[in-house]
Amino acid sequence: MSQLDGDTQIPDAGPFHEDEQDLDEKYPNRPHNHSPTLLFHDLLTDLFNPLNDNKKKPAAGPARRKVGPHGPSSLNPQERRRDIIQRFISRWRRDVGDDIYPAFRLIVPDKDRDRAMYGLKEKVIGKLLVKIMKIDKNSEDGFNLLNWKLPGQSASSRMAGDFAGRCYEVLSRRPMRTDVGDMRIEEVNERLDQLSSASKEDQQLPILAEFYRRMNPEELMWLIRIILRQMKVGATERTFFDVWHPDAERLFSISSSLRRVCWELHDPNIRLEGDERGVSLMQCFQPQLAQFQMHSFDKMVQRMRGTEEDPTFWIEEKLDGERMQLHMETDDSVEGGKRFCFWSRKAKDYTYLYGNGFYDRNGSLTRHLKDAFVDGVDNIILDGEMITWDPEQDAPVPFGTLKSAALAEQRDPNAKGPRPLLRVFDILYLNDRELTLYTLRDRRQAIEKAIRPVHRRFEIHPYTEATTAAEIEPILRKVVEEASEGLVLKNPRSPYRLNERHDDWMKVKPEYMTEFGEALDLVIIGGYYGSGKRGGALSSYLCGLRVDDPNGSNSMKCYSFCKVGGGFTAADYANIRHHTDGKWKPWNPKKPPTEFIELAGGEASQKEKPDEWIRPDESVVICVKAASVSVSEEFRIGLTLRFPRFKKLRMDKDWKSALSVQEFLDLKSNVEKEQKEKQFTVDNSRRKRIKTSTKKPLTIAGYDEKDKRVEYAGPTGNIFDGLDFFIMTDTTAPKKQTKVQLEQLVKSNGGKIYQTNTATPDTLCIADRRTVKVASLQKSAKDIIIRPIWLFDCIKQNEVDSRHLSSFLLPLEPRHMFFTTEERQEEIADNVDVYNDSYARDVTPEELRTILDAAKPSQQELVDHDAEIKEISDLVFERGHEEGITPPGWLFRGLAIYFHASSESSSENTDQIRHFLARKLTEFGGADIVDDLGINDKSKKHIHKSTTYLPTHVVVMDESKGEVSNIRKTLAQQHSSDRGLKVPYIVTVEWIEQSWKEKTLLDEDRMFAPISWF
Known part of the structure; x- marks a missing residue:
């Protein structure tokens, strides 16, 4: 630990700090600077500010010659941008030396894989600055920092939505220093390394406090942008690489290492040799990406069609997982003789999760690959998608559960729950030979000859060969019906293009839906403040569906349905503001507006919390069109629209004539019925998907479709005597049981079965999946919903516990609850200790292991943001529709x-x-x-x-x-x-x-x- 001042200490950089001697051994030819690095302020004056000014639009009027430090010039913005970067690099070489890595770490921070994520976002940085400046969080400046998207109480509206700009406003009014800061670039990097390894506030606070003391407000503004990795200087890393060295972009594509780009290519006159220009074992590369296309299928096929002798193209399902590259090499120092490495598309190392060898205790995948490679395969690099597979449903699990499934597999390799599955679709390296220049068809043959698939662990991703555009539609319909993301079309004659999007790979997704008519008329019930250009004003809106009161009263409820931000013009925003001016009310998350919650259905814990809310009867109706309807837990109705887009303002309608929940469900049901009648039959023999919206035929408890009694071979008794049950769904945990089997289990143990929750006042509702009926009950927030595992636990505990002469029911625990009302949450939580250990029930060995793991002290783990897990194009496109930019x-x-x-x-x-x-x-x-x-x-x-x-x-x-x-x-x-x-x-x-x-x-x-x- 190094002293900051007094008793305040700054943590060491930890595992991300490397000794100079170690670096010299690892990079013997790395350059060394002859002088100290430039001041951090020089980075602003020579690079950031000029680039920022260059991206601004020129003033209207005749073109004017620009006058620079070396005389007038008539450079266009692109030439000027390169000139600014070239001048900075030249100055660095002259005044500092050939090692520009310290500067590049700050110039393109999002490409620096040697520094871990900080784990700091705008809200946390705002809280830390409030403490450092010792200001009241409820003061004007405190409010502006913590609510940076909202218009400041007296701040310039142009800074609303720009967090770094808002920080500059506040810091300018209370700076520690006003002159140029004295921190050099190398020292800033040292402190940022320390900040990246600091996981607690008391470690982060002294580091930011030192920055505050030694930097002026403008320098702090750019430092915050570096920490957030949101530079927006008007130049991409490709521009910087291209100016630095003609081979820089190529080396970054095959290594994902900013350090290598700076150290190995410090001399622009020395070019990469042939064997240095390709992928290497145990070096993360930047994979090829697919172009997003929504043109006609004919046009897409034309772009990749070959000769008349070979007009084929391939159709693959687009998997909903995480892009993963696997490297394997022969290494006798590793038990089993093979060493593995795994990297994501954003170069995050996942070897700790999937394993570095066949006998790695943490190898959630590699322990299953002992027979996955044919004899003679000494080394290999594979490209594929890591997905989560549920063996009980024999279907993939939606994205988001991959890491938890891998951790569960680490703890118990024989577990029957979801597990990681690597679907391989390309190969880049085999037995010391690079294969990127070979055709996709040849590379696929190499995959089939080199690996042996391991069922539901390690498989070759299938494809369909096609020659005409007409063959795409049936496959697209099929994967969409199975809830898949879409398709990828590939040219089998193409090479592998590192770090490129090219027409040789094209994504196909469903276009905007037309089944629901031109648009849906929705009521605005909330608003969200924007950032950047739309900072300081409501830029997207929470829209709802009107709720009809079955009793015929004049209800004003509207259930939240979607968030719309795309398609608005400045005039549209002005029009909406004009009709709703003075009617918006702020949403305080610590004290939610009870009036709004009541109007939204009485659910205090609803996930979508807008910055401002508005009563339906004081709001406006807008027309919205979208790509499709999907299930979502984020909105009150349980469904939402994908890629919603504003169409027009419906001033001819009031909220009472907007679309209602029942009208939408009827519309949705009619559309689904029409689609099925149109030949929309799907062969589900290849894989089964969990259906959440398909209506099951009516069944009678205890009977199958042939009126035969379903015999349940489970325990019998009287534990549920006097209790009434409403079983709503089947269950898969701890064992798979149908709804009928659960009903028979309850009946055989003394309980009564009803097909509604209103049959008796004390009916117990049981469910394990969110169906329309379950969602409706949950949204009413009147009854708790219990998971079927409680039934099994009660029966099991009474079987093994002979201390009681009569049967007894277990108290409910958090693990037993599918949904808990607010008033029951504390009561149920009191039935377990702080580690979720039950006071009344014997735990299983698996539960005990989980409890003990939770009791161990652990360091905060740094994980990638969603943007580094999900493909950036999908994320940005979807967020663009949501936010409107x-x-x-x-x-x-x-x-x-x-x-x-x-x-x-x-x-x-x-x-x-x-x-x-x-x-x-x-x-x-x-x-x-x-x-x-x-x-x-x-x-x-x-x-x-x-x-x-x-x-x-x-x-x-x-x-x-x-x-x-x-x-x-x-x-x-x-x-x-x-x-x-x-x-x-x-x-x-x-x-x-x-x-x-x-x-x-x-x-x-x-x-x-x-x-x-x-």
Whole structure:
């Protein structure tokens, strides 16, 4: 420990600190600087601030020559950006030396894999700063730090939503120093290493306090951005790498090591040799990624189609897990002779979880791989997806349970619960030979010859070979029916492209739903403050479904249903603010608004807590369209919309005429029925999925479908004498039992069975899965719901406990509860000790092991954020829809746009420029530009069986040009001959310009009337 001042101590850097001598041994040729590193302030003045200024839009008017420190220049923003970076690198080489690694760790902090995650987010940093500055958290500055998304009580509104900017505002009013700070870059890195290993507040506080004493407010603002890894300086790591060395990006792709990029490529004149440019054993690489496409299947197939002799492409199911690379090499020092390493897509080392050898006690996977490799395989690198598999259901478990399943497998390799399963779909290295330049077809053959699948532990991911676009739709429908994410199309003739998204791999996901009509009319019941551009104002809204009171009273309840943030223009926000001004009320999580909770169904523990809430009768109705409906625990109704998007404000409707819960459920039920009637039959023989919404046929307790008695060979007695039960679902723990078998078990032990919870006042509700009926009961918050495991525990305890002359019921424990009302939570929690050890029941060996593990002191574990587990494109795209802000490069993705050239020769240069710029904007935003309307006889042969058609949008310059009627006539003629075609929207250039300006896709109806169904 090193002294900070007085009794305050800073923790050592811990396991992430490396001795200089060790580094010299590991990197004998690494460069050494001849002088101390630059001041941290120089990083701001020479790099961060100039880059930040460069990304700002230039002032209107004629182009002006820029005057820099070396005279005037007329560089464009891209050239200027490279010039700024080059000047900083040149200064570093001149004044410091060739080792730029200390600076790069701060310039691109999200690429530094040698420093662990800090475990600090905005709220925690805000609390620490409040303590360091010794201010009242309820003061104006304290409030602004802890509620950084909200408009400040007197702070500049432009800083709302920008946490680092908000910190700068507060720090500027109470700085420890106003002059330039004295901390050098190397010292900042040392303190950040210490901060990354600090897991408790009393360790983090002195480190941030030292930064506060030795940095001015501007320096602290950039330091906070580094800690949050949210730089946003207008330059990506690729730009920095490219300026540093021509091979830097390549080396980072094959090693994921910022340190290697800086140390091995410190001389731009020394290039990587051939054998240094490929992947290496036990070196994490950056994997190939799939392009996201929502174009027509024909267009996607055209992009990857080969010659007429080989027009095939492959279709794989997109797995819902974590991308994982496996490295294995022969090593006689390891028991079993093979050493393993596992890395995620973001280069997080998971070897501790899955095992470093066949006999690793922590090897939740490797202990099962003793026979997984054929004789003669000495080393190998495999690429695949790690998923969680439930052996009882013989189906994958939704994403999010992988780590807990691996830890359970570590404790008990023979456990029958969910386990990790690695699905391998590619190979990059085999027996000292790199395979990335071989075709996918050849690489797949190598996989099949090199490994032996281990059932439900280690398998080769299957694929379907296809030659036409028509073969995609049935498979997509099938995987969607089975609750999968979608498909990946692959070109079997393609090489493996490190750290690239390419058309050789394309993701396919369902497009926006049309089954529910144009849109759903929902009531706004809450609002969330935004960040960045939309900071300081409500940028997304919590929407609800109206609840009809069965008694006919004028109920005002609205159940939360989805969060909408995409599709709004500045005018839309202003319009909503105008109609709801003065009616919003803040949500205090410590003292939730009882009025709102009552209106939302009386559930005090609802998960979605908006920043502001509004009564339904004082709110507005909006039209929303979405991609699909999915199950969600986050919203009151138990369902939600995926990728919801604002369509328009319905001022012609009040909250009483908005969509109700029952109307939506009826609509959903009718849609599902129609889909089944349409040939939507799915072969479930390949795998079974847990169905949460499929309605089971009515059954009579104790009988199967053939009216035969179900004999239950379980214990009998009178333990449940006098008790009434309502069994709602089956169970899989501790053993699989159907609903009928559970009912028979209760009856054989003296209990009575009813098919409703209102049969008697004291009916006990039993459930182990969230069905519509269970969710409805849970949302009423009137009755507790008990898991079936309580039945088994009561019977088992009475069998083994002979001390009692009569049967007795076990008191309820937290493990027995599926749902607990607020007033019963404390009572039930008192039936176990602090380690969940029951006071009245004998625990099993497995429970005892869990209790003992919980009793051990453990260090706080640093885990990756969701962004480092889930594929970044899916996360950002979904969050963009939720928050209403989509990255520019993805704004128009999924659209196929035809730009109509007017037959009238226009001499207006402005129109031509607007048309050209609009086309470039859509291309940059990920759209596919098509050359024709795709309606000729030749193209019809390819597209009439597909579910998505080209184009999705037709862009014209102006409605008054006289061209629209001809386009409508052509499309109408085509539609009359083939009613399977979807009619594209006809929009003006203004729709593209305004969508780009608002950074969200606007509803086409408002910009130009579309072609409707005829």
